Amino acid sequence: MTAPSTKLDAPLLGEPYLLTPGPLTTSAKVKQAMLRDWGSWDGEFRALTAEMRSSLLELTGDTKGELDCVPMQGSGSFSVEAMLGTFIPRDGKVLVLSNGAYGLRIAQTLVYLNREHTVINKGDYMPARADEVTAAIKADPAITHVVVVHCETSSGILNPVKEISDAVYAAGRKLLVDSMSAFGAVPLDINDVRYEAMVSSANKCIEGVPGFGFIIARKDELEAAKGRSHSLSLDVHAQWAHMNKTGQWRFTPPTHVMVAFIEALRAHKAEGGVAGRGARYTKNRDTVVEGMRELGFETLLKNRWLSPIIVTFFCPAHPAFDFDTFYDLLKSKGFIIYPGKLTVVDSFRIGCIGQMDEHVMRKVVAAAKEVLSEMGVDTAVPPKIALIERAKLAD
Numbered sequence: 356m357t358a359p360s361t362k363l364d365a366p367l368l369g370e371p372y373l374l375t376p377g378p379l380t381t382s383a384k385v386k387q388a389m390l391r392d393w394g395s396w397d398g399e400f401r402a403l404t405a406e407m408r409s410s411l412l413e414l415t416g417d418t419k420g421e422l423d424c425v426p427m428q429g430s431g432s433f434s435v436e437a438m439l440g441t442f443i444p445r446d447g448k449v450l451v452l453s454n455g456a457y458g459l460r461i462a463q464t465l466v467y468l469n470r471e472h473t474v475i476n477k478g479d480y481m482p483a484r485a486d487e488v489t490a491a492i493k494a495d496p497a498i499t500h501v502v503v504v505h506c507e508t509s510s511g512i513l514n515p516v517k518e519i520s521d522a523v524y525a526a527g528r529k530l531l532v533d534s535m536s537a538f539g540a541v542p543l544d545i546n547d548v549r550y551e552a553m554v555s556s557a558n559k560c561i562e563g564v565p566g567f568g569f570i571i572a573r574k575d576e577l578e579a580a581k582g583r584s585h586s587l588s589l590d591v592h593a594q595w596a597h598m599n600k601t602g603q604w605r606f607t608p609p610t611h612v613m614v615a616f617i618e619a620l621r622a623h624k625a626e627g628g629v630a631g632r633g634a635r636y637t638k639n640r641d642t643v644v645e646g647m648r649e650l651g652f653e654t655l656l657k658n659r660w661l662s663p664i665i666v667t668f669f670c671p672a673h674p675a676f677d678f679d680t681f682y683d684l685l686k687s688k689g690f691i692i693y694p695g696k697l698t699v700v701d702s703f704r705i706g707c708i709g710q711m712d713e714h715v716m717r718k719v720v721a722a723a724k725e726v727l728s729e730m731g732v733d734t735a736v737p738p739k740i741a742l743i744e745r746a747k748l749a750d
């Protein structure tokens with residue numbers, strides 16, 4: 356088992372590192388915070404809920420008090436569904452920008468919600484650009500809202516949300532953002548990138564454990580959303596109004612998860628907020644990408660599109676390479692990686708988020724090198740078609 360690194364509040368000895376985009380490796384402090392039971396209406400717990408909401412709002416750059424934060428029980432997808440059902444009027448029409456599994460899930464959610472929508476489907480990773488958004492809106496004036504995924508975790512691409520936001524508001528439409536896997540590590544400053552609402556969850560870049568998500572939205576949009584939701588439990592307006600009135604969640608909150616999240620938020624602040632967290636993840640990514648490239652591995656994306664969240668690597672072309680064996684051997688060395696989601700070429704992903712630093716990432720590369728040698732793979736160079744794929748991306 357690989358020994359945990361020194362500087363970070365490392366995971367408990369003997370646990371494998373989760374190189375996955377949430378659930379991820381959390382600190383001992385975050386885990387320890389869950390060893391106490393809390394009454395959900397108790398004043399102390401209500402104070403923690405208030406602290407959480409204001410700490411999250413601090414990360415948005417909202418100095419005018421235009422935004423509010425509404426936590427929502429469930430995994431991240433529950434919050435995405437809550438956001439879509441609450442902020443898109445029943446007679447609205449949505450343009451979904453999809454370049455991976457999470458974009459497609461948004462479109463699928465809109466089917467359930469009975470909201471009219473159209474999809475720019477760019478396939479496995481190609482990003483939709485501003486000119487395509489502008490053209491789509493021009494071609495279909497019924498479009499009222501655009502939804503974009505900030506970091507599309509299925510490939511790891513960082514979508515160009517700023518240019519998309521500018522295009523959406525230049526056309527007089529509204530933007531909703533799934534910033535699930537980016538918020539807290541990649542800047543999403545409201546003064547720079549306008550949006551009506553965005554969503555993220557406890558178990559991504561803030562480094563909490565899974566159990567709830569949160570919606571950050573303009574207060575005027577929240578006001579306007581009263582009575583609109585299709586769902587009792589996923590009604591963001593109702594949760595917001597109740598929380599503002601009573602300080603409590605409407606229905607049973609995940610108390611242990613939230614108290615752990617408070618610990619994670621305090622650590623996030625101590626690390627230097629979005630900038631500090633983003634710097635560590637960027638270093639993690641650079642270390643793993645550089646090391647893996649030395650072994651012959653290639654990334655799916657050109658450098659400019661790589662996020663500091665998760666990186667997709669092509670599987671080697673070598674006939675002795677087998678993903679399941681690679682996975683199992685890496686796990687036996689203390690690292691859990693993530694299978695890929697590309698349809699054209701075999702791939703796998705390595706997450707850069709969680710309680711890990713560059714020292715851990717160096718150990719990941721060393722472990723990958725050992726595993727390749729144990730498998731009898733002398734080079735990790737991918738098949739030619741992989742590089743043809745990559746060439747389709749803009750520089």
Ligand SMILES: *Cc1c(COP(=O)(O)O)cnc(C)c1O
Nearest residue numbers: 430431432457506508533535536
């Ligand atoms: C993690 C994630 C979600 C939510 O997934 P859940 O499994 O429901 O937590 C949504 N969008 C993106 C981009 C994500 O990375």
